[in-house]
Amino acid sequence: MKVLVVDDEALVRRSLSRALRAKGHEVIEAQDGNEGLKLWKEFHPDLILLDVLMPGLNGPEVLKEIGQEKSGRVVLMSAFAGEHNMETAQQMGADLFLPKPFEDIFAVVKKVEDLVL
Amino acid sequence: MPIKLDPILWVGSVSPIRLPKYFPFQKREVEVICRASLEEALPLLREHKFSSILVREAFSANQGVEIDEGLELLIQARLFQPMAPRFYISEELSSRSAREGINKAQVFRFIQWPQSENELWKQLEDGLQAHSVLLSRSVLLKESSHQNKQLEALTHSLEEIVEERTQFIELSHQEEGEKLNRERQLLRFIKDLSVQTSFEDILVVLRKEIRKFHKIGDPVLAFRLDESKTIFNSFQSNGIHQTESSIPFDFPKAAQVPGSDLIRYFANHFGRPFVKVYIVPLELRLTNHLLGGKAEVILIIENSLNDKEMGLFADFIADRVRPLSMALDRVLLENQLSAFSYRWEKTFDGMRDPIAIVDIEFNIIRSNRKFSEKVWQSNKCYEGFARRTSACEGCPASEALKSGKLQVGEIQLEGRVFQVHSYPVQYDQGGHPTNVVNQYVDITQSRELYLRMLQSEKMGAIGMLAGNIAHELNNPLTGLRSLSQVLLQEADRGSNLYSDLIEIEKAAGRSQRIIKNLLDFSKGEDQPSEYVSLDEIVERTLPMLKSALRFHRLEVDLQTLGSEVFVEPHLVQQVVFNLVNNACQAMKDAGRVQIQTWKEDSYLILQVEDSGPGIPDEMQRRIFEPFFTTKKEGQGTGLGLSMSKSIIEKFGGVIEVYNAEPHGARFVIRLPLIRNHQP
Numbered sequence: 015m016k017v018l019v020v021d022d023e024a025l026v027r028r029s030l031s032r033a034l035r036a037k038g039h040e041v042i043e044a045q046d047g048n049e050g051l052k053l054w055k056e057f058h059p060d061l062i063l064l065d066v067l068m069p070g071l072n073g074p075e076v077l078k079e080i081g082q083e084k085s086g087r088v089v090l091m092s093a094f095a096g097e098h099n100m101e102t103a104q105q106m107g108a109d110l111f112l113p114k115p116f117e118d119i120f121a122v123v124k125k126v127e128d129l130v131l
Numbered sequence: 132m133p134i135k136l137d138p139i140l141w142v143g144s145v146s147p148i149r150l151p152k153y154f155p156f157q158k159r160e161v162e163v164i165c166r167a168s169l170e171e172a173l174p175l176l177r178e179h180k181f182s183s184i185l186v187r188e189a190f191s192a193n194q195g196v197e198i199d200e201g202l203e204l205l206i207q208a209r210l211f212q213p214m215a216p217r218f219y220i221s222e223e224l225s226s227r228s229a230r231e232g233i234n235k236a237q238v239f240r241f242i243q244w245p246q247s248e249n250e251l252w253k254q255l256e257d258g259l260q261a262h263s264v265l266l267s268r269s270v271l272l273k274e275s276s277h278q279n280k281q282l283e284a285l286t287h288s289l290e291e292i293v294e295e296r297t298q299f300i301e302l303s304h305q306e307e308g309e310k311l312n313r314e315r316q317l318l319r320f321i322k323d324l325s326v327q328t329s330f331e332d333i334l335v336v337l338r339k340e341i342r343k344f345h346k347i348g349d350p351v352l353a354f355r356l357d358e359s360k361t362i363f364n365s366f367q368s369n370g371i372h373q374t375e376s377s378i379p380f381d382f383p384k385a386a387q388v389p390g391s392d393l394i395r396y397f398a399n400h401f402g403r404p405f406v407k408v409y410i411v412p413l414e415l416r417l418t419n420h421l422l423g424g425k426a427e428v429i430l431i432i433e434n435s436l437n438d439k440e441m442g443l444f445a446d447f448i449a450d451r452v453r454p455l456s457m458a459l460d461r462v463l464l465e466n467q468l469s470a471f472s473y474r475w476e477k478t479f480d481g482m483r484d485p486i487a488i489v490d491i492e493f494n495i496i497r498s499n500r501k502f503s504e505k506v507w508q509s510n511k512c513y514e515g516f517a518r519r520t521s522a523c524e525g526c527p528a529s530e531a532l533k534s535g536k537l538q539v540g541e542i543q544l545e546g547r548v549f550q551v552h553s554y555p556v557q558y559d560q561g562g563h564p565t566n567v568v569n570q571y572v573d574i575t576q577s578r579e580l581y582l583r584m585l586q587s588e589k590m591g592a593i594g595m596l597a598g599n600i601a602h603e604l605n606n607p608l609t610g611l612r613s614l615s616q617v618l619l620q621e622a623d624r625g626s627n628l629y630s631d632l633i634e635i636e637k638a639a640g641r642s643q644r645i646i647k648n649l650l651d652f653s654k655g656e657d658q659p660s661e662y663v664s665l666d667e668i669v670e671r672t673l674p675m676l677k678s679a680l681r682f683h684r685l686e687v688d689l690q691t692l693g694s695e696v697f698v699e700p701h702l703v704q705q706v707v708f709n710l711v712n713n714a715c716q717a718m719k720d721a722g723r724v725q726i727q728t729w730k731e732d733s734y735l736i737l738q739v740e741d742s743g744p745g746i747p748d749e750m751q752r753r754i755f756e757p758f759f760t761t762k763k764e765g766q767g768t769g770l771g772l773s774m775s776k777s778i779i780e781k782f783g784g785v786i787e788v789y790n791a792e793p794h795g796a797r798f799v800i801r802l803p804l805i806r807n808h809q810p
Contacts, residue, residue, distance in 0.1 A: 022606075024610065025611055026606060026609055028614055029609075029610050029613030029616070030613065032614065033613065033616075036617065036620065065606075067602060093602045114605050115605045115612065115643045117640075119617060120616065
């Protein structure tokens with residue numbers, strides 16, 4: 015499947031890409047909200063891993079911007095404890111909420127794979 | 132000078148002798164007046180006085196009866212001039228003439244006519260002599276009787292004077308007596324009044340006093356402290372009653388029998404007829420001085436006195452107005468003063484804060500109840516109130532005395548913080564203040580609240596900071612750890628790279644946990660309690676104590692895994708943090724901190740022991756008090772242990788301190804065991 019990873023932290027993008035690719039998925043990376051929005055529109059990924067706090071457009075803003083054009087499953091990720099949870103993420107149009115830090119990257123990959131399949 | 136004698140009267144013929152014009156008698160010349168006929172002589176007898184009257188017989192016949200006209204004249208002469216000796220001169224004295232001469236005319240001498248002249252003069256001289264004697268006697272008599280009369284008059288008037296004086300003296304004696312009596316009565320009345328302490332008593336004394344006047348009713352005393360209310364003290368069947376009226380009326384300003392309006396007012400107030408009253412206003416000088424001149428009192432006396440009795444009664448009362456006024460004034464003043472004083476005392480006592488008036492040497496002059504409650508038989512405020520042997524640290528009393536102005540300071544007593552307001556009191560005008568009023572405001576709670584708020588704000592700020600840092604760190608850590616995990620999949624197991632990656636992955640994971648702990652630790656107070664392992668709480672806290680523990684050895688022995696308490700973990704973390712942090716700070720040299728947990732009946736025990744100097748016994752009692760601190764200003768709030776205590780107690784636990792052997796402090800926390808996962 016085609017996966018878009020939107021995160022301003024290079025290591026997060028890189029680790030997710032490596033792990034997803036290792037499972038045979040196609041991964042595109044965006045380093046901020048604007049780029050993510052642009053790639054989302056032209057690339058139509060099956061899965062979007064979207065960070066909440068980013069320079070430029072943040073995660074929820076990207077979600078809002080895409081609005082009705084939304085395609086694929088969206089996973090909202092946040093390292094800022096307490097502000098978001100599954101409920102608020104779903105209200106914003108996301109399908110899953112993943113709090114950071116990740117304990118185990120492969121568990122995360124398994125979780126998001128389950129979401130699409 | 133011999134008395135001039137009256138002339139001699141000769142009546143009748145003189146011949147044959149010759150009468151001289153003057154007859155010598157006792158060196159005086161006595162005029163001789165001669166009248167020939169009786170008719171001529173008679174008028175003389177009526178008009179003049181004579182020293183001697185000599186008459187010659189002169190018979191005449193009237194219708195055959197012989198009448199001696201000379202004798203008749205002598206009878207007349209006796210009538211007119213009884214004092215003049217009468218001589219009857221006859222040639223032949225008949226016995227009838229002699230008898231009648233003696234009886235009717237009281238003839239002094241009968242002289243035989245004619246006779247020798249000498250004999251005649253001798254007779255005349257005798258007569259004159261007799262007359263003279265008679266005369267002088269009569270003069271003497273007259274004189275003496277006059278004197279007598281005068282004496283009598285004098286005596287009489289003297290008697291009158293004496294009588295008058297006596298009466299006067301008697302009268303004034305009586306008056307004096309009465310006056311004295313009145314004074315005595317008045318004095319007794321004043322004495323009686325002076326020992327009375329209430330209106331009622333005074334009224335009783337007054338009633339007794341005026342009872343001696345009949346037709347007098349029981350007196351009524353009406354008074355008011357201001358215009359709003361009049362209070363009547365009156366005798367009823369079973370004693371004196373007080374009744375009130377708020378209907379305004381003017382108190383008369385002078386003693387009087389008042390008009391019908393006032394009488395109607397009384398009748399309405401007492402619900403019975405009033406016929407005649409007498410009203411006496413009394414002056415309340417001192418009370419008015421105190422109250423500002425609004426107090427009035429009048430005496431209302433019912434009576435049926437007539438005008439005359441009323442006058443007496445008015446005088447009687449007038450004498451008693453002053454002492455009555457003074458007695459009432461005194462009673463009212465005493466009542467007012469004691470009411471004032473009572474009110475002040477009550478206010479003073481009712482105040483929540485301890486208050487004491489102390490002098491320059493901290494001797495307690497007066498204090499309110501709140502203060503006295505804490506004090507036993509001590510003169511000095513710091514002894515009784517603070518249980519100290521010297522003035523309290525921070526007490527502003529001395530400064531207030533020195534400056535004469537209000538000073539505020541803070542003192543600490545038995546774990547409570549008092550803000551002391553010292554108000555200097557100046558009793559003498561212009562003098563230096565010698566006393567201060569110390570008001571002790573317990574600000575422990577507000578102080579604690581304030582510091583807790585500070586603490587909470589501090590924790591909040593840390594929380595926010597931690598949140599931001601967590602986000603900033605969590606992202607790269609997530610990447611770091613995740614990438615290590617990905618790389619570990621690719622690396623050959625057993626290679627150096629693999630074990631290196633393992634270490635990186637672990638470090639990243641540890642960092643994540645520390646950040647999470649920090650986040651938890653700095654959460655606000657309003658977090659829900661949860662079931663949590665005490666051991667876990669300790670483990671989560673330890674990473675944050677690394678820097679505090681860097682010089683000391685840490686020994687951890689946790690034995691309660693699987694047992695849970697029901698607490699807010701971050702608060703208990705704060706307790707652990709405090710205890711370990713304190714332990715580290717207490718040890719100047721490198722030492723040992725021992726953390727142990729174990730299970731004991733239905734409690735989990737957490738013990739933190741250090742090898743520091745320990746806590747002196749007298750301080751152990753106080754270390755859980757808020758603000759008790761041995762740290763320097765700025766290093767500690769003095770709240771750490773008190774907050775720890777309240778946190779532990781909040782979750783149903785107990786915290787205690789002991790001395791460790793051979794030295795050191797041991798804090799023991801007991802928390803109820805709520806859930807057990809292990810058999």
